[in-house]
Amino acid sequence: MKKFAQLAIALTMALALLSAGLWLWVQTNTTGIFIESEESKNPQLESVFNEIRWFPGADRDVWMMNQSHFGRKPPPEKWDRIAIVIDKTKSPKVAYFYQFKPGPLEWNEDLLKQQIPYRASCFLCHNNGPRAIRPMTESSSAPLTLREKIKTAWWNLRIKTYGRVRYDAAEDREDAHREVPFRFRGPPHEDELRVGVCVKCHQNEGLFARGTLQRQQRGTIQHMVEAGHMPPPGFALSQKERSELQDFLHGF
Incomplete structure (x- = not known):
């Protein structure tokens, strides 16, 4: 048990040093x-x-x-x-x-x-x-x-x-x-996306809040979904939600 604890401590320290080294390696290059x-x-x-x-x-x-x-x-x-x-x-x-x-x-x-x-x-x-x-x-x-x-x-x-x-x-x-x-202001620009899986994060309050999405952002929304960036890993659009999203993107 003692050896296991020592190994765990050693691995933790090694990981911390590796992370610090990686951070320094990246940050020492100040170019964009x-x-x-x-x-x-x-x-x-x-x-x-x-x-x-x-x-x-x-x-x-x-x-x-x-x-x-x-x-x-x-x-x-x-x-x-x-x-x-x-x-x-x-x-x-x-x-x-x-x-x-x-x-x-x-x-x-x-x-x-x-x-x-x-x-x-x-x-x-x-x-x-x-x-x-x-x-x-x-x-x-x-x-x-x-x-x-x-x-x-x-x-x-x-x-x-x-x-x-x-x-x-x-x-x-x-x-x-x-x-x-x-x-942009007023409808349809400010119409909010209400698809269930999306509003788990895209709301204005809460631990994982990332702000509500509006119809004026439909170009960005469409790209993120088509490119596979959204929904993020661990989430998926149901068939009903996919249909709701398409309706939103097309102005319905």
């Missing part, structure tokens, strides 16, 4: 991740490319992204520079969304003076703050190294552990003056 997006397409149904960086902090995390709808190497002015800042001092956490003039993925407070109007409605894809990073598998245009694949998994784990994230209430006030709003 460049991916061909599995999900996003431009209006011509061509690939969208994203460069992503995470700046962790004690009270807030900053996620920045340069996004190209014009191929892998467009002119500098064609990149969309976006940021999501997570305020970790609030419960639930609050996400602040920004779009900036094109430039490098480097965070500083002066960037707030370089804000420009949104070019797309953030809420269509981001009902719960930052989303998991999903690169195109085996991309020939933006292949990932082993370290980058591990970093992607590590970053996705961080995103998942935020739990419920709300957007800043100021977005609702400022939308009155925007050409492209943060989110």
